[in-house]
Amino acid sequence: MDFDLTDDQRLLQDSIVKLMANRYGNFDLRQAYRKHPEGFDRAVWDEYAQSGLLALPFAEEYGGFGGGGVDTMLVMDQFGKSLAVEPYLASVVLAGAVLRHGAQPAMAAEFIPMIAGGEALFALACTERASRYDLHDVSTTARRDGADYLLEGEKSVVLAGDSADYIIVSARTAGGRRELAGISLFLIDAKAEGVSRRGYATQDGLRAAEISLASVRVPADRLIGTADAGLATLERAVDEGIAAICAEAVGAMEALNALTVDYMKTRKQFGVPISSFQALQFRSVDMLIAAEQAKSMAIFAALMAGEENPAERSRAMSSAKVQVARSARFVGQNATQLHGGIGMTMEYKGGHYFKRLTMLEGLFGDADHHLRRLAQAGSLLDAA
Amino acid sequence: MDLSFSPEEVAFRDEVRSFIRDHLAPETRAKLIEGREIGKQDIVDWQKALHARGWAVPHWPVEYGGQNWSPVQEYIFLDELQMAPAPSALPFNVSMVGPVIATFGSAEQKAKFLPGTANLDIWWCQGFSEPGAGSDLAGLKTTARREGDEYIINGQKTWTTLAQYADWIFVLARTNPAAAKKQEGISFILVDMKTPGVSVRPIQLIDGGHEVNEVWFDEVRVPAENLVGQENKGWDYAKFLLGNERMGIARIGTSKQRLKRIRELAKLERFGDTQLLDQPWFREKLTAVEIELKALEITQLRVVAEARKRGKHGTPDPNSSILKIKGSEIQQATTELMMDVVGPYVMPFGASLDDEDQTNEPPIGPDYAAAAAPTYFNWRKISIYGGSNEIQHSIIAKAILGF
Numbered sequence: 001m002d003f004d005l006t007d008d009q010r011l012l013q014d015s016i017v018k019l020m021a022n023r024y025g026n027f028d029l030r031q032a033y034r035k036h037p038e039g040f041d042r043a044v045w046d047e048y049a050q051s052g053l054l055a056l057p058f059a060e061e062y063g064g065f066g067g068g069g070v071d072t073m074l075v076m077d078q079f080g081k082s083l084a085v086e087p088y089l090a091s092v093v094l095a096g097a098v099l100r101h102g103a104q105p106a107m108a109a110e111f112i113p114m115i116a117g118g119e120a121l122f123a124l125a126c127t128e129r130a131s132r133y134d135l136h137d138v139s140t141t142a143r144r145d146g147a148d149y150l151l152e153g154e155k156s157v158v159l160a161g162d163s164a165d166y167i168i169v170s171a172r173t174a175g176g177r178r179e180l181a182g183i184s185l186f187l188i189d190a191k192a193e194g195v196s197r198r199g200y201a202t203q204d205g206l207r208a209a210e211i212s213l214a215s216v217r218v219p220a221d222r223l224i225g226t227a228d229a230g231l232a233t234l235e236r237a238v239d240e241g242i243a244a245i246c247a248e249a250v251g252a253m254e255a256l257n258a259l260t261v262d263y264m265k266t267r268k269q270f271g272v273p274i275s276s277f278q279a280l281q282f283r284s285v286d287m288l289i290a291a292e293q294a295k296s297m298a299i300f301a302a303l304m305a306g307e308e309n310p311a312e313r314s315r316a317m318s319s320a321k322v323q324v325a326r327s328a329r330f331v332g333q334n335a336t337q338l339h340g341g342i343g344m345t346m347e348y349k350g351g352h353y354f355k356r357l358t359m360l361e362g363l364f365g366d367a368d369h370h371l372r373r374l375a376q377a378g379s380l381l382d383a384a
Numbered sequence: 385m386d387l388s389f390s391p392e393e394v395a396f397r398d399e400v401r402s403f404i405r406d407h408l409a410p411e412t413r414a415k416l417i418e419g420r421e422i423g424k425q426d427i428v429d430w431q432k433a434l435h436a437r438g439w440a441v442p443h444w445p446v447e448y449g450g451q452n453w454s455p456v457q458e459y460i461f462l463d464e465l466q467m468a469p470a471p472s473a474l475p476f477n478v479s480m481v482g483p484v485i486a487t488f489g490s491a492e493q494k495a496k497f498l499p500g501t502a503n504l505d506i507w508w509c510q511g512f513s514e515p516g517a518g519s520d521l522a523g524l525k526t527t528a529r530r531e532g533d534e535y536i537i538n539g540q541k542t543w544t545t546l547a548q549y550a551d552w553i554f555v556l557a558r559t560n561p562a563a564a565k566k567q568e569g570i571s572f573i574l575v576d577m578k579t580p581g582v583s584v585r586p587i588q589l590i591d592g593g594h595e596v597n598e599v600w601f602d603e604v605r606v607p608a609e610n611l612v613g614q615e616n617k618g619w620d621y622a623k624f625l626l627g628n629e630r631m632g633i634a635r636i637g638t639s640k641q642r643l644k645r646i647r648e649l650a651k652l653e654r655f656g657d658t659q660l661l662d663q664p665w666f667r668e669k670l671t672a673v674e675i676e677l678k679a680l681e682i683t684q685l686r687v688v689a690e691a692r693k694r695g696k697h698g699t700p701d702p703n704s705s706i707l708k709i710k711g712s713e714i715q716q717a718t719t720e721l722m723m724d725v726v727g728p729y730v731m732p733f734g735a736s737l738d739d740e741d742q743t744n745e746p747p748i749g750p751d752y753a754a755a756a757a758p759t760y761f762n763w764r765k766i767s768i769y770g771g772s773n774e775i776q777h778s779i780i781a782k783a784i785l786g787f
């Protein structure tokens with residue numbers, strides 16, 4: 001048992017802390033980045049590329065650093081603290097994981113270096129109007145047409161889907177809407193004919209898109225892995241996404257708790273700092289406990305992100321997501337409460353943590369979803 | 385014991401119901417149901433309709449338009465409005481400044497302000513809170529210095545709800561900085577928003593909406609006749625005012641209406657091969673909130689029955705703090721359930737809510753999704769304003785438990 005970082009991990013952490021202090025040290029910067037047409041500043045993204053962050057999880061043969069779950073956790077933790085707006089989760093974590101685990105060598109060799117070098121942006125389109133949080137609920141179809149596939153359907157709330165150059169789409173090549181088998185993953189060019197996108201801001205100030213696919217012609221070599229068997233890869237990628245956002249949420253909770261405690265020590269009412277009221281001290285302590293519990297589960301998720309056994313991995317992710325979602329809600333709501341009116345304003349950073357945490361609660365399945373999934377999978381205490 | 389209303393009360397309820405059905409603009413009602421912002425005109429039109437029926441200010445003294453209703457009638461009336469849902473009459477007018485003027489104001493003030501206040505020809509806003517004076521309202525710093533037959537006001541108010549619509553503001557200002565206790569040197573003054581030196585600066589809330597403002601006073605000259613009651617007695621009037629808003633505080637009707645709607649939407653929402661409402665876990669969550677609400681409704685009725693016994697102008701009932709705490713928690717719980725209903729569609733930021741993202745495009749996802757997260761964020765205010773839930777706990781601790 002060891003919770004220490006390796007030397008390399010510590011270096012990574014130091015460098016990202018420095019980078020983020022520079023790029024996000026002032027909250028106004030973040031709000032300015034959001035105003036760019038893509039919802040983030042390319043200069044920041046380029047700096048991520050130059051510092052190797054975009055290459056972190058990929059194999060060395062593709063220009064990567066072979067980083068694991070803990071490395072991603074360190075990055076996401078800082079992104080959470082900074083309220084970063086760049087599409088790292090969409091491009092590097094999610095799409096990157098699909099390609100790492102699913103792509104045939106030629107495809108991996110062609111596309112992974114693009115992600116790792118920051119030359120192109122990728123997104124993962126795996127939610128639909130009726131799917132809610134079920135990855136296997138897929139109505140979009142891919143029909144064989146000569147040497148190509150024709151994709152038809154609608155994808156919803158695709159993270160960073162409006163700025164992506166390439167979109168990975170789950171589509172049905174066989175089976176009924178909710179069957180586990182028959183799902184395939186395709187890598188499509190976002191500018192291909194028949195792809196239309198409606199981009200929008202999300203509640204937390206990031207970006208997403210509704211994507212509709214009208215007879216989009218995709219060459220067969222853009223099928224990722226084998227036909228009909230895409231779900232396993234998709235689930236694996238989303239599991240890594242869950243581990244990543246658990247870390248991001250913990251970063252946000254820790255930063256929000258720190259902000260709240262600082263505020264309480266300076267805000268005076270009735271002639272004393274409000275931090276002197278025991279009722280508020282105890283609430284803050286509960287917020288700290290909530291964040292610590294979440295952190296433990298984010299570490300668990302990071303360590304299990306590379307687990308090969310899908311059942312074990314998914315149990316770990318569900319349990320982490322439940323804990324993190326519940327902690328996020330507790331911390332977000334109470335931080336707002338302890339600030340009073342000021343916590344409710346757009347101008348103040350605290351509310352933006354609350355909003356990001358609320359979106360992270362739901363992303364890839366809310367606490368109810370994962371609680372149900374885990375309860376069906378048997379006791380967590382039986383896990384190996 | 386009996387939970388049911390008397391035949392007269394039932395008849396009254398039906399009368400209120402049919403009035404709302406006949407007079408409330410469908411568009412206003414739709415906005416409230418869907419969580420869209422209601423505009424100034426919605427509120428003005430509705431209050432005028434109420435006033436025409438004699439119902440805008442039922443709890444005021446009869447001579448100024450009151451109805452002499454029993455507490456039960458007042459409760460039924462508010463509950464019906466909230467369930468409809470209809471806008472409430474503007475609280476700053478009907479629950480706050482109106483009763484203060486009616487009780488403590490001069491004859492001239494009554495004549496000048498009360499008719500327009502009841503009919504919402506005058507829109508009031510509440511200038512109490514300041515950056516440094518929230519929970520500790522008596523710590524306010526805005527000053528009013530007497531010069532001849534004028535007060536000159538300097539300072540800053542904040543969180544002033546809908547000041548952008550207001551014609552007048554009622555202000556608590558310090559008239560005696562040397563008073564022994566900070567509560568003692570405060571006066572209650574009426575200020576025309578058009579007076580030179582008054583400026584309003586919007587504050588955007590986290591949901592993107594603009595409902596509160598800063599109001600600045602820079603050498604604002606106000607005729608001394610705009611002082612309500614006696615100089616330096618403003619704190620008493622403020623306490624009277626804050627004690628006035630006890631009946632509708634739990635907003636039980638609002639929560640009933642929202643839970644009903646959530647149930648309906650959960651039928652529309654597809655969940656796998658079923659509807660969301662078929663899911664036991666969702667039903668149980670929904671039902672748990674319904675139980676809390678039922679309990680609170682009966683608690684509310686007990687408070688109402690007590691008020692009926694004590695007479696209307698008894699001291700504020702500390703049990704109303706229970707109503708505020710549980711009422712806010714339940715209202716907030718309904719916003720969480722609403723997010724559960726919309727699932728992944730909680731994320732898109734509705735276009736109309738942010739200046740930068742203003743478009744006329746149709747909603748993303750189901751039309752009921754856009755308001756889910758903004759309402760969740762916005763309604764955190766309910767446990768902050770009107771005496772925060774922590775302050776309500778302190779009140780109960782002192783007044784009921786004797787700590």
Ligand SMILES: Cc1cc2nc3c(=O)[nH]c(=O)nc-3n(C[C@H](O)[C@H](O)[C@H](O)COP(=O)(O)OP(=O)(O)OC[C@H]3O[C@@H](n4cnc5c(N)ncnc54)[C@H](O)[C@@H]3O)c2cc1C
Nearest residue numbers: 337338340341510512513518519543544545765769772774
């Ligand atoms: C949306 C909105 C609309 C509003 N509209 C108006 C309006 O129209 N007019 C107006 O005058 N005001 C208005 N207010 C102001 C509102 O009344 C104040 O926000 C409220 O009184 C709390 O004050 P504060 O925000 O300064 O928080 P603070 O008083 O600074 O409180 C911060 C935290 O400390 C806690 N706290 C403070 N004192 C104690 C204590 N003694 N013991 C335990 N905990 C304590 C509070 O509960 C809170 O959690 C509005 C506020 C909001 C959010």
